[in-house]
Amino acid sequence: MSLIELHDVRKNFGPLEVLKGVSLSIHEGEIVAVIGPSGSGKSTMLRCLNGLEEIQGGRIVVDGTVVSAPGADLIGLRQRVGMVFQSFNLFPHLTVERNVTLALTVAKKMHAGAAGEIAREVLGRVGLADKLLAYPDELSGGQQQRVAIARSLAMRPKVMLLDEITSALDPELVGEVLRVLEQLARDGMTMLLVTHEIGFARNVANRIVFMHEGRLWEEGPARDTLTAPRTRELQSFLSAVLH
């Protein structure tokens, strides 16, 4: 039984069809990189998985919850599915520590002491144990994104959805965030990441999914798919991105 299952998923924004029947399944422990030109529906697909976007057709099952069903327990599901955004979206009025503990104490009703311990542990994992009391606007972009990853990790998610998490960073800050992801990969975290870092996808992902015009155009093992693309669209996308 796979952890994430999409079957013929359709999504439109008004008259615009963004997903035109996407099917995909992801197993526990897998790392899947979604690549494709902008507007191909990558981020939208990711956002459908935890119900941030509603779908108009098809079926999505994540960790046993039918996300697409009316009345699905999205609150419970989101506590098991981590999400990290392109623009970090930290809570600017809270310290780094409180950013990490908020959902633990409020959504999971954990005691402040236990939540604080988890915060120190996950912030240590992303190398920011010394920033507990800083506010987000006192951190660099790379540090903010690592806090966002820690905030998500604190919930002990079964899978992480990463939505172009290095795209808003200055080039010299990308490395520190990717290193955190590599560590997560070694720890066996299941990840679905939308990315433009083709080199990173090749090294870390097990599988590559190429999306084009709202469809899942090509998929396969990361290295093979990137070195020997089968479709013309992936070929031209890769040559445009890599050159």
Place this chain on the structure above:
Amino acid sequence: MIRTFSFLDVVFIVSALRFTLALAGIAFCGGALLGAVVLVLRVLPLALLNWLAAGYIGLLQGTPLLGQLFLFYFGLSIVGFNVSAWFAATLALSFYASAFLAEIWRGCVQSVPRTQWEASAALGLTFLQQLRWVVVPQALRLAVPPTVGFGVQVVKNTSLASAIGFVELMRAGQIVNNATFSPLSTYLTAAACYWAICFSMSRLSQRLERRLHVAH
């Protein structure tokens, strides 16, 4: 018999300030409590409740406060509730304040970026938890200046309660003027009282704003 405007008249007018302040204070607090409820109904993701709240706000914002005062004072007595001017004035001003505060706060809540809602939703917070822990704290800082600004309006608008015989600052002025016929001294004294209150409120707001800004 017309007597001259004296120091005692000043004392009488200034002492009526306590009723103005009491009325404004109760109306503002009542309005804030009710306004918070209306705000939640207005922003909840439930169309019917949004629509009801919008209707409530529109109705109160679209009718004059003086009319609302008359409605509560005379209207309630016609349907059998003999209410005092005190009661009618606090009730009318509270409803009036709730509509304006709900609308002011809605603007502040909506100016918090959508991404803050998304980030907190993705962590598994419920709508009310998102509002309480993420959105409202950020909206609060934006809300201070317009909220105090509206508080100043409430203080000044308590003067309308004089029309239903409630003795506050303005009504005290009318009483003094009827006896002394010195409108200039009388109403300047009253105006000075209003100004002193409203000016201090604005200054307090500026200070609060700075404090909130420094303390994140």
